[in-house]
Every structure is written in structure tokens, then in C-alpha cells.
Amino acid sequence: MSSVSKSELEARGDGASPVASASTPGGRFFNSENSLKLGSLGLLTILAILPVSVFLYSAFVTHPEAGDSIFTFTNFTKNFSTSEVFDASLNTLIIALGTSIFSCLTGVSLAWFHARTDMPFRRPLEALTLIPFFLSSFLGAVAWWALAAPRTGILNRWMIDLFGLSAPPFNIYSMTGIVMVMALFYTPYMYLFTIGSLNRMDPALEESARVCGTGVLRTALRVTIPLSTPAMLSGAVIIFVVSMGVFGVPSLLGPIARISTLSTIIYTKMEEYPLDIGGAAALGSVLMVFTALGLYIQRKIIAPRSYVTVTGKGYRPSRVSLGPWKYVALAINCFYVLLAVILPLGALLLASFNRAWLGGFRWSQLSIYNWAYVLFEYEYAIQATKNSLILGLVGGFITVVLCTFLAMVILRGRNKRLSGAVDYLSTLPIGVPGLIMGMAFLITWIKTPLYGFPMLLLMMAYMTRYLPYGLRTISSVLQSLSSELEESARICGSSFVATIKKITVPLLRPGIFAAYLMLFIMFIRELPVSVLLATEDSAPMAVALYILQENEALGVVAAFALVQTALLLLGTIVFRKLGSMEELSV
Amino acid sequence: MAEVVVKDLVKRFGTETLAVDNVSFTVGEGEFVTLLGPSGCGKTTTLRCIAGLETPDEGDILIADEVFTSSHNGVCLPPEKRRLGMVFQSYAIWPHMSVSENVAYGIQAQGASRAEVNEKVANALELVGLSGLGERNATKLSGGQQQRVSLARALAYNPRVLLFDEPLSNLDAKLRERMRVELANLIKELKLTAIYVTHDQAEAMVMSDRIIVMKDGRIQQEGDPHSTYNEPSNSFVADFIGVTNILEGKAGERENGKGLWVEVPSLESKILCAKGIERDIPAGSDLLVTVRPEYIELGEDGSSDENVLRGQVSDAVYLGQSWDCLVQSGNFELRVHVRGDADIRAGQSVTMNISPSRCVVLSD
Numbered sequence: 001m002s003s004v005s006k007s008e009l010e011a012r013g014d015g016a017s018p019v020a021s022a023s024t025p026g027g028r029f030f031n032s033e034n035s036l037k038l039g040s041l042g043l044l045t046i047l048a049i050l051p052v053s054v055f056l057y058s059a060f061v062t063h064p065e066a067g068d069s070i071f072t073f074t075n076f077t078k079n080f081s082t083s084e085v086f087d088a089s090l091n092t093l094i095i096a097l098g099t100s101i102f103s104c105l106t107g108v109s110l111a112w113f114h115a116r117t118d119m120p121f122r123r124p125l126e127a128l129t130l131i132p133f134f135l136s137s138f139l140g141a142v143a144w145w146a147l148a149a150p151r152t153g154i155l156n157r158w159m160i161d162l163f164g165l166s167a168p169p170f171n172i173y174s175m176t177g178i179v180m181v182m183a184l185f186y187t188p189y190m191y192l193f194t195i196g197s198l199n200r201m202d203p204a205l206e207e208s209a210r211v212c213g214t215g216v217l218r219t220a221l222r223v224t225i226p227l228s229t230p231a232m233l234s235g236a237v238i239i240f241v242v243s244m245g246v247f248g249v250p251s252l253l254g255p256i257a258r259i260s261t262l263s264t265i266i267y268t269k270m271e272e273y274p275l276d277i278g279g280a281a282a283l284g285s286v287l288m289v290f291t292a293l294g295l296y297i298q299r300k301i302i303a304p305r306s307y308v309t310v311t312g313k314g315y316r317p318s319r320v321s322l323g324p325w326k327y328v329a330l331a332i333n334c335f336y337v338l339l340a341v342i343l344p345l346g347a348l349l350l351a352s353f354n355r356a357w358l359g360g361f362r363w364s365q366l367s368i369y370n371w372a373y374v375l376f377e378y379e380y381a382i383q384a385t386k387n388s389l390i391l392g393l394v395g396g397f398i399t400v401v402l403c404t405f406l407a408m409v410i411l412r413g414r415n416k417r418l419s420g421a422v423d424y425l426s427t428l429p430i431g432v433p434g435l436i437m438g439m440a441f442l443i444t445w446i447k448t449p450l451y452g453f454p455m456l457l458l459m460m461a462y463m464t465r466y467l468p469y470g471l472r473t474i475s476s477v478l479q480s481l482s483s484e485l486e487e488s489a490r491i492c493g494s495s496f497v498a499t500i501k502k503i504t505v506p507l508l509r510p511g512i513f514a515a516y517l518m519l520f521i522m523f524i525r526e527l528p529v530s531v532l533l534a535t536e537d538s539a540p541m542a543v544a545l546y547i548l549q550e551n552e553a554l555g556v557v558a559a560f561a562l563v564q565t566a567l568l569l570l571g572t573i574v575f576r577k578l579g580s581m582e583e584l585s586v
Numbered sequence: 587m588a589e590v591v592v593k594d595l596v597k598r599f600g601t602e603t604l605a606v607d608n609v610s611f612t613v614g615e616g617e618f619v620t621l622l623g624p625s626g627c628g629k630t631t632t633l634r635c636i637a638g639l640e641t642p643d644e645g646d647i648l649i650a651d652e653v654f655t656s657s658h659n660g661v662c663l664p665p666e667k668r669r670l671g672m673v674f675q676s677y678a679i680w681p682h683m684s685v686s687e688n689v690a691y692g693i694q695a696q697g698a699s700r701a702e703v704n705e706k707v708a709n710a711l712e713l714v715g716l717s718g719l720g721e722r723n724a725t726k727l728s729g730g731q732q733q734r735v736s737l738a739r740a741l742a743y744n745p746r747v748l749l750f751d752e753p754l755s756n757l758d759a760k761l762r763e764r765m766r767v768e769l770a771n772l773i774k775e776l777k778l779t780a781i782y783v784t785h786d787q788a789e790a791m792v793m794s795d796r797i798i799v800m801k802d803g804r805i806q807q808e809g810d811p812h813s814t815y816n817e818p819s820n821s822f823v824a825d826f827i828g829v830t831n832i833l834e835g836k837a838g839e840r841e842n843g844k845g846l847w848v849e850v851p852s853l854e855s856k857i858l859c860a861k862g863i864e865r866d867i868p869a870g871s872d873l874l875v876t877v878r879p880e881y882i883e884l885g886e887d888g889s890s891d892e893n894v895l896r897g898q899v900s901d902a903v904y905l906g907q908s909w910d911c912l913v914q915s916g917n918f919e920l921r922v923h924v925r926g927d928a929d930i931r932a933g934q935s936v937t938m939n940i941s942p943s944r945c946v947v948l949s950d
Contacts, residue, residue: 484674484676488678489680
């Protein structure tokens, strides 16, 4: 039965969601629909196209900061001929490749354990495994710095004391350290990329392989994993691209080992004398081209090949019995949680309660001084906390409203060509790494009055950078809402606007909450966009953490990092509660 | 007064797909008309044009002389101005509202008073047999009950015409059969005008006053269930509705008052056809004849003068109430349905009689 309705939908073609469509051809509503779409295009042009264009333009002129406009390639030739940039490019590639390979290995195994096997304690472990997703790799780097810095690291101290070693065994200031921290914190992304396709997979696909006589492991390797390959590849490519542009981890852990990446060089060129905007823009544009290329490959080549394994039937939960191996799976999962959650948060917690940190926790030094200091005394930290809360709550709200509006403009209404253009423009920021988005906003607006309102500028930059994520969350809910729900309201006699108010928005509420939560989290932990754009007064928490880490004792840094962590976890819990209260069985 | 007129309706999707190709029909007041056809035949698009959910490229739609859509002067009323009721295949029950709120929505949209709303909601729920369930969460109901809510919602504000888009196809078979009868009776009782879209021929037969069979965006045949079944106009209709035998033949001579003789080479025989011969059929022209399996009777030799065929049962499947047989006659395997109490074996030689009034010459 359902196949019939589906093919009819196809036969109906592009007219399948004409909630906004019924009116006089060429009449009044037709125009107002188009003007909404054109307005969205204009807004997106100002938010996204303008800064990125100015940024690209800067890469091709001699002295953009002086207003020079002589076309040149020197920014590229001068920079890419140095061994410094060559090494940095190589490092960027190694970090990106290492991160995506290792997070893919752990993420996929953990997802398989949780979705498909009888590993014990799956429920609590799932929550624990996902915690790093709500933190950030930069926070992870700060924590691992406390754990494994050669002289002061807690782990190193323990090992030396315990085994009487002569030299510290771990050194976080290394390529291995950088890749490990990145991989630990990108594992949940990989996990989330694959768990969906593993959960939706029809167990009959695996059962038939088992009936054919293949064992557990062979079935997993020959059937389950290949079926999720497109989802995995998509995840790996996205993580590769994202880690190419990551700034926080290498800028914290790299300098001592003289490891620089493209993003740290761009930052240096923008922040230190002599200023080299042209050079930074040239490096940035290369980074942006690679990012865009990677995402293009993911979207056009990998994603369309995903196997449709959803058959619409109710699945019986069928799990692979691992036998004694389930304890191995459990051990692997616990080890991950230890490295990504317990050790980092534990180290921060210990350090935050000792006023003077000498590489180990001492009861005699127990003190809440650091907490009191960052919460009540330290103006800069307090201001940063306020800034982040404003950005997360207000900025998140404005962004979610914009996302909802854009999702409706894209998915409903009948001018598909304009919808496509809006969709395209609002997806573009995904190809722009955060540091470059911040830089683009800075050089575009620095000489305008808008620069006098740094919080507003930050909000605009966040909104632009994270728009695609919020939009995707809301769109997917809107897509799952049959347009018949809106059509039946129209037939019952309610107008286009009344239908949106009474039917569409209430039904979208879970999606809107989910998007708000995600944006709140992203905004609270945001570093790369802000690091160039924020002023001292407008610095958000991640930037403050970056500055603190350079200037303050570990205890203060740890307490502040935990304040940020608490906000992130609290935000998650509050929104989850609100979200579940509103839960609808759509 | 609810006479629906659809005239020369054309709807294209993109530049190439012609979803509805020059469709015209009318629906009288209180009539139950079904648009029947396979998926992609344009029946749903036609219905959505009437509802105002699609804007047709050409043609007019009028209800009770009010112009809903006209390509001549660019009129196209939005759906909320048409005062129609529609029941969707997916039920389209709003999950954030209770049963009553769902049903009340359309009445409230008309600006009715609170008391009036309550009364009409109660009436509508009673009509569909859901009295007392008003406060329930609509999506917690069973599929059949949800479809009743959807029907109550469409009935509640006295729409001029009720539109149904495959409303029963998400229900299980038993429930579907019961709902068919119940729904048809309710519509008749309330003297409502209804346009019903389905791909299920049995549903169309049971419920409709008139069936419009569509294929590739065009109307193939229009008529009451009896004539649509017994006198299909072409091989598509004959095959789509029920099971049938289609024979290739050549027109022979007419026998006054009795019918047209058709030479059927595959049967190595001539058969006399009394239906579908009103048009001019030149002798010797190629044509198709259809005979329903249940109209082929097994009998004794010499029990009839015309249309006597001999053959051998090649396969017989027992279905309880009947035998579904294949009978080899000449080079053709005829499908024959025989009553369940008959004694049939594969390999048996049989003689078959077909009444000429059951032999229909098709137009293609």
C-alpha cells in the first residue's frame, strides 16, 4: 500500500508540498512567497557571501590592510615557498588523517558494540561515551595538558612515583599527543555518524548471513560494516576536513614541540607583528578550498551511495551474542571512557581544588580558592562567562528562529529554484573553517561602525558559521512531517499563516528545541571564530580559557574549564528535560 | 447543488510529465464517484486540483456554479476558501491535539461560537462512532480509529464535497472491508457528495455510484460498477478490474439481433459476441474480445448452439468457494472459474459454453 502512495508522490513530482502554493498564478501570494525567498537570499549574502568574498579578495591584493588594491599572487608565492608553511601543511595533513583514522576505528567499534552486540552496561556507557561530544577538543587539550605535560602532568608524576621511572613516560607536547586528544574528542562524532545506520539496519540482513553459515565476526566484517560503509566514509571525510581547520588543540599543544599547522600560522599572522592579512588570507583560502573539496566529495559522491536499509517494518531488537568477547568489548569501551572522560575531568577537578599545583593533589593544599576566584573575583573570567551565556542563549535563540524560517522557505512553497538557491547559500558556511570565518568577519567589518559592537559581530559570525547545523536539525524534522498535516488544515479553512502558527510550528517544537540545544552548546564552547574576532571585553569563555592557560596557574585554568563544562552539561540536561516534556509522537 | 464540474483539466510536472491530460467529468449532488487507476495514473493529482492543493495548468473546476479554478481568467481559490472536506491516506491527524481539538479545527476556522463548536464536534464524533473518545490523544488511537477521527474532522463543518485520497489503504485487510461498507453507508445517509480516489478495484466496486477508470492521466471509462465490470471498454479496464481472458480475433459477419461473429485463431473457433459491438466494425479487422472466467460454464455437448469450446484442464487450483482452472483449448489457455462443489481434475476433457452476452468486443 505504501509503495503506491510513494510512487504517486513521485508522479506528483515537485508539487508534493504545495502548502504555500494554492493561490492565483502570478497573484499576490506568489509574489510574497518570492519576496520572502529573495529576502532570505539577501540576508544570507550579507552574512556569508560578503565576508567570504572580502576574505578571498584580500588573498589577491598586495596590502589589504592598507587599502591597496593591486592584484597579485605574491601572497601565495611568498608564503608557500617557505619551509615553515610546507611543514605546517604537512602537519595539518598528518593531524587530519590521524584524527579521522583513529576516531573512525574507535567510533565505529563503539557504535557496533552499542547497536548490535550484547555487550553489558550498554545504557550507562552510551551516555558516558557521548560526553566528549558535549565538551570540546580544546577543553580536552587543556585537561590532557594537565595530565601529561612532561614535568607537571599528573599521570607523569604518578608513573614516576609508582614505578620509580627516571624520565616522564608521557609527553603531550607531541604529534602523538595532538592526534590522540583530537581522536578522543572526535570519536563521538564518528559514533553518532554510524549508530544511525546500524540501528536502522534490518536484522534480517545479518540473520540471513548467519543462516548462510558465517560466524559473528565474519558477519560483522562482511555484512554489517560494508552496509554502513557510506555512513562511515561520510563521517571520516567530515572529521578529516574539520580537523584540518582545528585551531585550539594544536595551538595549545604544538608550540613547545615546534609543531605548527596552517591554522596556527594564520593566527600568528593575524595577531602578531608584522601583521600579514594577505598572507593569512592566502593560507586560509587554500585551507578553505580543501575543506570545500572534501565536503563536496562527501556530499556528491559518498552520501548518495548510502544503502537504503530502512524497510518501514518494526524491527525486533536482534543482537549478536559475543560470548566471552563481550568483556573485551566492555574493556575497550571503559578504556575509552577513562581516557576521554574520567581522566580529563578528574584531573581538572583535582587541580581546581589545590591552590598551588605541584604536579599532584595534596590534601594539605585543599582549597576552593580557584573556584571562588573565577566565579566571583576575576573580572575577566566573570565577564567571559556572562558573554558566553548571552551568546549561547540570545545568539542561539536568534539563530534558531532564523533556521526555522529558512527551513520553511526551503522546504515549503513552490518556487523550487529560489528554494534551491536559499538552501545552497545557507549550506555554504559549512565549507568555511571557524578561524577563517572569524578572520573574514574581522577584515570585512573592522572599518565599519559595526566593529564598535563586538558582541553583535560575534553573534553574527556564530550565526553564519553554525547556521547549517541548526538548519539541518530543523529541516529533518520538517521533512518528516507529512505535508498532508498542513494541507488538511488548509482544507479545513485555515489560512497559510494560521496553519504555520497552529500546525507547523507546534509540530516542529521538538526539532526547534534540539537545534537550540545544539547551538547553545556550540556557542558556549566556540573558540575558532571568536579567537580573532573577540575583543578583551567581549571574549567568550573559550577565548578566556585560551588566554588564562597562557597566564594563570593550572588551578585557575582548571576551575574555569570546569565552569564551562558545567554550563555545557547543565544546558544539555535542561534542554533534554524541556524537550522530553514536549515530546510528541509524530 | 453540490455539482462538481471538472473541465479539460491539464496538469504538468516539469516540462515533460503530463500528470493529468485533458480530464473532464461531473459529479452530481449526493453522488459517490470513484477515480480508480494504478499508481501514477493522475487520479490523486486530479483530486488535489479539486482541493486546491495543486494549481492546474489548464482547465476549469466549478462547484455549485462557483468557479474554483479557471485557466481562462487566472482564478485559483486557495484551499481554505473552497469549503471542502478531505480525508488523507496518512490520516494527517495532528499529533499535538486531542481528538476533539482535531475535529474542532475546521469549525473554529469558520468562526463558530464555542457552544456551536462543541455541539458539532460531538455530532461528528457520534457519526463516526467515537463518542466519548474526544479527550484522547489522537495519535494514541488505532489506525482505524485515527481514520475515523480524520473523517469526523472532514465532516464536522458541513463541507460541500468530501474528497478521499486512498483513505483505507493503510488499514489491514479485514478492517478495510468493514470500513468500506460503513463509510459508503454513512455518506449515503448524510446525502453527501463524495469523490474517492483508490487503486483498489474491489473498494471502488463496493462503494461507488460511478467509477471513473484512469490511466496515464486520461479517463479510460466512466460508468456504474456493473457496467464497468461487465462491459469494459478496452483491454486496460478489462484487465485492471477483475480477472479476465483477452482473445485476439478478426471481425466476421454480424448476425441480426444476436451479435458479431469473431474468428479467434488461437481457439481454432468462432465466437459470437453481443457486447461492445455498437460501433462500426468492418469485417476482417483485428480486434480483442474479453470473457470473464466465471462466465465460462462447463457443460454437456450440445447444450447450446453457439460458443461451444472443447478443451482439456491443464491446471486446477481449489480455492474453497471455487476452482481456478486453466483449460487448454486450441493454442490458448483459458482461465475458467468453476463452483467449488464441481468435480475437476487436471487432464480432464471438458466442454465449455459462453453466453454471447458475456463476450465483449474491446475498443482497442
